Amino acid sequence: MRIITVEEHFHHPGSVGRVMELSGPAPITPDAGFGDFLGDFAPDPEAAEQLGGSRLKHMDDVGIDVQVVSHGANSPSALDHPEAVTLCRRVNDDLARQISEHPTRFRGFATIPLHDPRAAADELRRCVGDLGFVGTLVTGTCGGLFLDDARFEPVLAAAEAVDLPIYVHPGMPQAPVSTAYYAGAWPAAVQMLFSGPGFGWHAEAGIHVLRLILSGALDRHPNLKLLSGHWGELAAGWLDRFDEVFGWAKALERPVSEYYRHSVWITPSGMFSQNQLDYYLAEVGADRIIYSEDFPYVVRDDVSEFLNRADVDDDQREAIAHRNAERVLRIEP
Template identity: 75%
Template sequence: MRIITVEEHFDHPESVARVLELSGPGPITPDAGFGEFLGTFMPDRDSAERLAGTRLAHMDRAGIDVQVVSHGANSPGNLAHPEAVRLCRAVNDELARQISEHPTRFRGFATLPLHDPAAAADELKRCVGELGFVGALTHGAIDGVFLDDPRFEPVLAAAEAVTLPIYVHPGMPQRAVSTPYYAGSWPASVQFLFAGPAFGWHAEAGIHVLRLILSGALDRHPNLRLLSGHWGELVAGWLDRLDEVVGWVDYLDRAPSAYYREQVWVTPSGMFSQNQLNFIVAEVGADRIIHSEDFPYVVRDNVAEFLEQADLTESQRVAIAHGNAEKLLGMSGQ
């Protein structure tokens, strides 16, 4: 069975170094053990920086035919500085170069300089038209705001025009959120995990999608397509409640769940749970689920095996494994 995974990352070391230099202090105040913790939290450089080598060997072992790759942590797409335009272009060009060495095994999501929305829209069009990329991926808030902000209308319009999705990936909540919500009588490493991959950035990524719904962005852009990882970043399990409560005001053209089920696709991001799969199939349907591992931050040996052994019909299995990705990303027969 052909397997395509769509939340897979790489690092561009020169851009990461410049992002860290320009970004200033992060949202977590470090303590004595925080630096050492971050060193163990990050993936090995070969897996992160090269598409060939250990990554390709892992794909062969895990049964992955194609990874759709995007930039990982410390992305220049979130850099609030004019240099983001140059850095994003460098990231995209390097990703395209590495994909060209194994064109049947990898595709790309663009990194967009959202600090400059017009440049971001142009870069998305360039990445699709010249580099053959199949969408874009963003990381959390951009300079304190989300994609529903009116300044990002050119980006949403560009994504709609190329008929390819934006992957609304989590990013670390800013300090104004992280400190009151996630700091406490625990080490900085625990605050980082609580605010980040344990809970906080999933809640924020779900809020990001909900803001696009509530702002009317999906009405203004009815063909805009979104991808949401980690089984829908908490939102997919809350659709009935959203319909009921938002329905108390006559505000939207459709129920929140209608926007979600018609314009959002969900991926597992390596959270391979049959119970969660069952629930999401029931809530949004197998035709709205696309497989993902979250490599190299999450490394699973059972990427193909999870779907092969899952309690699914054969048509559902094929759709999640590759059919939905091929249709959404324009990859049929590739």
């Protein structure tokens, strides 16, 4: 069985350093143990920066045929600074170079400079047309704004025109949100995890998709395709509730669930749970689930094993493993 995973990341070391320089203070005030925690929390640099080597060995070991790779933490896509344009282009060119060394094993998602939406749209078109990328991935907000803001209309229009998805990935909440919601009588490391991969950035990424629905963006761009990781970032489990509550306002042409099931595909991001798979099969169906591991932040030894033993029929298994990715991202079988 062919397996394609689509939330797999790399780091461009020069760009990461520059993004950290230009981003200003971190949203979390460090304490005595925070530096050591970050060192332990960070992925292996070689696995994060290189597509060959240990990454490729891992893919072979766990049965992944193709990874769709995007920039991970400290992405210039979310950098609210003019230099983001140059940094994103540098990231994309390096990713394309590395993909060219293993062209049957990797595809790429573009890193686009949301600071300049027109430049971001141009970069998406360049990456698809010249580099062969299969969509784009955005990391959280830029300047505190989500993609439903009117300034990002060129980005939505470009993604719809190239007919490839925007992966709406989590990003760290801004400092006022992190402090108000996630700071408490616990270490800074706990605040970072609470506001980030423990809960907070998943909620924010789910809100991001919901904002695109509520704003009418999917009425203006009915063919826009969205990917949402971690089983739909909490939002995919609330579709009935959304229909009921937002229906009271009578502000949308259709129920929220209809927009969601038409425009959004969800991925597990390495959260391999039969209970979650059962639930989301019932909520969105096998044709709306695309597989992902979340490498190098989540490294699983059961990537193919989970799907092979999952309580699904063969057609559902093939759809999740590779067929949906081939169709939505136009990856050749």
